Amino acid sequence: MTTMKHILTLTFLLLALMAPLHAAGPEQPAILKEPADWRFEGMTIPPGFAPDIGLRGSEEIRFAPGMFDTHSSNYFTYAMVILADGTPELGAAELKEFLEKYYRGLSTAVGRGKGLSPDVGQMRAVVNPTPPGPDAKQKRFVAEVVFFDSFTDGRKINLHVDALVIPRPASKQTCLIMLVSPSSKDAAVWQTLREIGSKAARNAAGKS
Secondary structure, three states: OHHHHHHHHHHHHHHHHHHHHOOEOOOOOOOOOOOOOOEEEEEEEOOOOOOOOOOOEEEEEEEOOOOOOOOOOOOOOEEEEEEEEOOOOOOHHHHHHHHHHHHHHHHHHHHHOOOOOOOHHHOOEEEEEEOOOOOOOOEEEEEEEEEEEOOOOOEEEEEEEEEEEEEEHHHOEEEEEEEEEOOOOOOHHHHHHHHHHHHHHHHHOOOO
16 A cells, blocks of 8 residues: 555656646547556647657657556556657658657656756667568657656666557648557567557557
8 A cells, every 4th residue: 555655646746747848738549549547648749848859749648557666567668659740751860869859858857857967968769660561651660768767766777669650641640659668578568568559550540
């Protein structure tokens, strides 16, 4: 019970810290419709903590239970969808730029409110394309991002990212789906992440 109280208190604190960092986004998910026990949050893109991101649109996030618990197998594990307006180019270079600006801004902004000063110079992303799936119009990437977790104790972690870019010409949007976790790719949580990603991809492509 004490541990649960601590986690809830930490969650509310983190939400309070994040509130001024971004404008409210969608209240209901259009793409990340599940799982229901992964907390949903929506915001606009670019977020307040990374205003120089070139994309414009909205973001959907699903946080795994235990997201902010450093002892949890789901620590810092979540799924994220960017619905970008128009048809922006999203190749490996553009995704690298996005990830570095996003995570540097996030770590710095949250750290500022907690007296932490993360080293932004170390927060770099490496992005590589992977073979496309059945739909050749979709692009897939794997990435590694160095991040300082200002939400907890400022520890340095390496985030593994699977990314999928899906054009949505009917709605004049481009969908970027990202699965994120510091857990190794053979960990059980990645099976869950991949299932979430597959369902999100079907929703984005209008095949749900």
